[in-house]
Amino acid sequence: MVNYPYKKKTTNNSVSSPANRGMNFEHAVNCSLKHYEEQNIALMIKRSTPIHIVKVDYKNNARITDAYFEKESTTDYNGVYQGKYIDFECKETKSKTSLSFNNISKHQILHLEKVLMHGGLAFFLIHFVYFDEVYLLKAEHIISIYQAKTKKSISYKEVKDLGVLVEQGFIPRLKLIDAIDKAYFDEKEKIKI
Amino acid sequence: MVNYPYKKKTTNNSVSSPANRGMNFEHAVNCSLKHYEEQNIALMIKRSTPIHIVKVDYKNNARITDAYFEKESTTDYNGVYQGKYIDFECKETKSKTSLSFNNISKHQILHLEKVLMHGGLAFFLIHFVYFDEVYLLKAEHIISIYQAKTKKSISYKEVKDLGVLVEQGFIPRLKLIDAIDKAYFDEKEKIKI
Numbered sequence: 001m002v003n004y005p006y007k008k009k010t011t012n013n014s015v016s017s018p019a020n021r022g023m024n025f026e027h028a029v030n031c032s033l034k035h036y037e038e039q040n041i042a043l044m045i046k047r048s049t050p051i052h053i054v055k056v057d058y059k060n061n062a063r064i065t066d067a068y069f070e071k072e073s074t075t076d077y078n079g080v081y082q083g084k085y086i087d088f089e090c091k092e093t094k095s096k097t098s099l100s101f102n103n104i105s106k107h108q109i110l111h112l113e114k115v116l117m118h119g120g121l122a123f124f125l126i127h128f129v130y131f132d133e134v135y136l137l138k139a140e141h142i143i144s145i146y147q148a149k150t151k152k153s154i155s156y157k158e159v160k161d162l163g164v165l166v167e168q169g170f171i172p173r174l175k176l177i178d179a180i181d182k183a184y185f186d187e188k189e190k191i192k193i
Numbered sequence: 194m195v196n197y198p199y200k201k202k203t204t205n206n207s208v209s210s211p212a213n214r215g216m217n218f219e220h221a222v223n224c225s226l227k228h229y230e231e232q233n234i235a236l237m238i239k240r241s242t243p244i245h246i247v248k249v250d251y252k253n254n255a256r257i258t259d260a261y262f263e264k265e266s267t268t269d270y271n272g273v274y275q276g277k278y279i280d281f282e283c284k285e286t287k288s289k290t291s292l293s294f295n296n297i298s299k300h301q302i303l304h305l306e307k308v309l310m311h312g313g314l315a316f317f318l319i320h321f322v323y324f325d326e327v328y329l330l331k332a333e334h335i336i337s338i339y340q341a342k343t344k345k346s347i348s349y350k351e352v353k354d355l356g357v358l359v360e361q362g363f364i365p366r367l368k369l370i371d372a373i374d375k376a377y378f379d380e381k382e383k384i385k386i
Contacts, residue, residue: 037307040307040310040311042311043307043310043311043313047240048240048241048242048243048244049241050241051241051242051244051246051257053244061261062261062262063259063261064244064257064259064261064262065259066258067244067257067260068255068256069255069257078271080278080280080308080311080312080313081311082311083277083311084276084277084278084312085272085276085277085278086278087273115273117233117236118235118273118274118276119273119275119276119277120236120273120276
């Protein structure tokens with residue numbers, strides 16, 4: 001959920017003031033990843049927004065004076081955990097019933113398919129603002145529904161049934177590694193934290 | 194080897210016109226990775242340059258009018274191959290004898306150490322312009338010499354002895370996957386290309 005200034009990723013304004021209730025999702029994810037990095041548990045980093053630079057003022061300490069956001073971004077985060085490549089995208093919705101596919105680009109789907117093809121772990125982190133719940137949903141699920149083209153969203157119920165609830169706490173704010181362990185790793189392989 | 198306009202990564206001007214001899218290293222790496230991606234062999238992507246955005250002109254199609262390059266970048270590329278997390282940095286030198294540590298930042302070393310700690314594959318791709326040779330050198334080697342602080346460079350001989358020569362060809366320009374296989378994967382595990 002890179003904050004492109006031209007595009008809001010939150011959809012369906014059914015809650016009047018989400019900023020005042022629950023968490024700042026992106027901030028919570030970033031803080032949690034920082035915690036995992038500091039504790040040497042995992043290394044997952046937010047990708048920089050792809051920007052096309054047009055003009056740089058070299059006389060002024062290489063200040064960029066003209067640039068624009070590139071449209072074809074991939075996903076928000078990638079990194080490594082237990083040797084495995086991890087790649088995920090954060091999505092937030094104010095809807096009580098579903099996550100719309102409107103803000104999932106074809107390009108992101110293609111990217112996640114490639115990650116899966118090469119044996120990486122690919123998933124979405126979905127924040128349902130109304131319930132203040134975050135789910136880890138394997139990319140496989142969204143890809144198959146997206147590709148079927150019979151629906152334009154994935155329901156809250158489907159996310160709840162197919163995904164793993166990411167527990168919330170103080171530090172880390174989002175217990176993402178617990179959710180990854182639950183979704184991907186056997187008890188035997190599970191790292192002791 | 195992200196092309197920061199304020200910093201040239203090529204060191205030691207011992208060859209007068211390297212641009213006219215041998216390859217454009219960054220271009221060769223990018224083309225090779227594109228080939229591997231298109232052939233579904235591996236997914237390795239150049240990171241976007243981290244840029245801090247100060248001002249965006251929303252009236253002009255979200256054009257960025259003031260921004261600057263962030264100093265703390267990580268490495269040039271990362272991705273996934275056979276399920277493993279891959280992370281590498283490209284360095285180029287015109288010197289016949291060594292690669293100076295001048296353009297390897299402490300921050301990059303720390304990043305690569307973390308990648309290794311979590312079981313990822315971390316390496317440098319080093320282009321010796323004079324010989325027009327590219328080597329894959331595991332990050333472990335550079336890290337240990339860098340940390341010892343007794344030397345300020347790694348010699349051409351060390352790179353040749355410890356690294357794997359990346360064969361050059363037409364498509365892909367750099368046979369990077371062959372080098373990765375040689376450096377990290379057993380014959381048995383080796384993917385059939």
